[in-house]
Amino acid sequence: MSNKARKKARRESPEGVLRFKLDMCSKRGSNGDENVVNLALKRGFEIFKQMGVDGIEPNEATFTSAARLACAMEDPEMAFNLVKQMKSCGIPPKLRSYGPPLFGFCKKGDADRAYEVDAHMMESGVVAEEPELCALLGLSVESRRVDRVYEMMHRLRASVRQVSESTAEVVERWFNSEDAAGVGEENWDVGKVREGVVKGGGGWHGQGWLGKGKWKMVRTEMDEAGVCQSCGEKLVCIDIDPRETENFASSLTKLACQREVKADFVQFQEWLQRHGPFDAVVDGANVSLINQKSFSFFELNSVVNRLHQISPSKRLPLVILHRSRVTGGPAQNPNNKKLIESWKKSGALYATPAGSNDDWYWLYAAVNCNCLLVTNDEMRDHLFQLLGTSFFLDGRKSIRLG
Numbered sequence: 001m002s003n004k005a006r007k008k009a010r011r012e013s014p015e016g017v018l019r020f021k022l023d024m025c026s027k028r029g030s031n032g033d034e035n036v037v038n039l040a041l042k043r044g045f046e047i048f049k050q051m052g053v054d055g056i057e058p059n060e061a062t063f064t065s066a067a068r069l070a071c072a073m074e075d076p077e078m079a080f081n082l083v084k085q086m087k088s089c090g091i092p093p094k095l096r097s098y099g100p101p102l103f104g105f106c107k108k109g110d111a112d113r114a115y116e117v118d119a120h121m122m123e124s125g126v127v128a129e130e131p132e133l134c135a136l137l138g139l140s141v142e143s144r145r146v147d148r149v150y151e152m153m154h155r156l157r158a159s160v161r162q163v164s165e166s167t168a169e170v171v172e173r174w175f176n177s178e179d180a181a182g183v184g185e186e187n188w189d190v191g192k193v194r195e196g197v198v199k200g201g202g203g204w205h206g207q208g209w210l211g212k213g214k215w216k217m218v219r220t221e222m223d224e225a226g227v228c229q230s231c232g233e234k235l236v237c238i239d240i241d242p243r244e245t246e247n248f249a250s251s252l253t254k255l256a257c258q259r260e261v262k263a264d265f266v267q268f269q270e271w272l273q274r275h276g277p278f279d280a281v282v283d284g285a286n287v288s289l290i291n292q293k294s295f296s297f298f299e300l301n302s303v304v305n306r307l308h309q310i311s312p313s314k315r316l317p318l319v320i321l322h323r324s325r326v327t328g329g330p331a332q333n334p335n336n337k338k339l340i341e342s343w344k345k346s347g348a349l350y351a352t353p354a355g356s357n358d359d360w361y362w363l364y365a366a367v368n369c370n371c372l373l374v375t376n377d378e379m380r381d382h383l384f385q386l387l388g389t390s391f392f393l394d395g396r397k398s399i400r401l402g
Contacts, residue, residue: 076104280317283375
């Protein structure tokens, strides 16, 4: 049976039909027509109950649809219980699963229960995104939970690079409030603040609200040089949090070992341990093809020489190339052979094994050495594999050179 036929059979099976109907009811449960809403809610829970009677095990989508129905009935407690039940059944909840109870509690102004949902999300390894964080921030402002406001602000800072207008309005509402004017510490340890800034990469001290008084709120723009048009200060690049670097390196290693031959990648890690650290890593294949339709060692060597010149330790950068690139094609040219041998002798070339994806190798090396990465790769495939990892979004901005 073909994949298309199997999908059709699942869709037309009794459980497939029931799941489809339940999903439709959950969507119509948010319709503006009161009669349609009431009918959809009633019918939806009848279907959910019938699935249990028929012995059809619910999946994540089924639980989420039921949670949406509960939310439409303005019963976030029921929606939260469904998420808990989902997890107890061994079904990992998704971000969409937590939306009904979280937004439901936020709408009711029940801060304690909303924070409980948020904690359950984190325990399940689900990362809140801007809509969830904005709802929690707004609730924290309204309930005057100043510590929670601080927490949500920095979670937004860490995971949302450019906030939406609705989030910006919540932030403005906080800083224009009396609570914001009176919450800060008047006497603080300057040394601890400086230490916190360094540990946080240069932009966040983590010492809580500092100073009292009314905040000045203005909307401004940055010019091309990164200078604020309101205060005249220039933005600086903030380093990635060291803890995020360590966590990302661990996640990267795990993913690479899943997708590569584990022994090959472990061998590379050991090699890097012996020969590193490097001041720069070069995505050899990508750089060699920037301005050429064919592979160019001349182009690659130009980049390597320039990096050698600016290296603080005056050593060659690490060049990552697939084994086929150093054994065949242009590599057979006598001049290129000499170049490759000179890199090998200097411990500056690593040839990835046959069948491997060299992207994992240069990305890991750059993170492990905490150094400059030269590539023109947009890294979209890595972004999807590490979806939800804010470190990777920062990394693409701070370590990539075109």
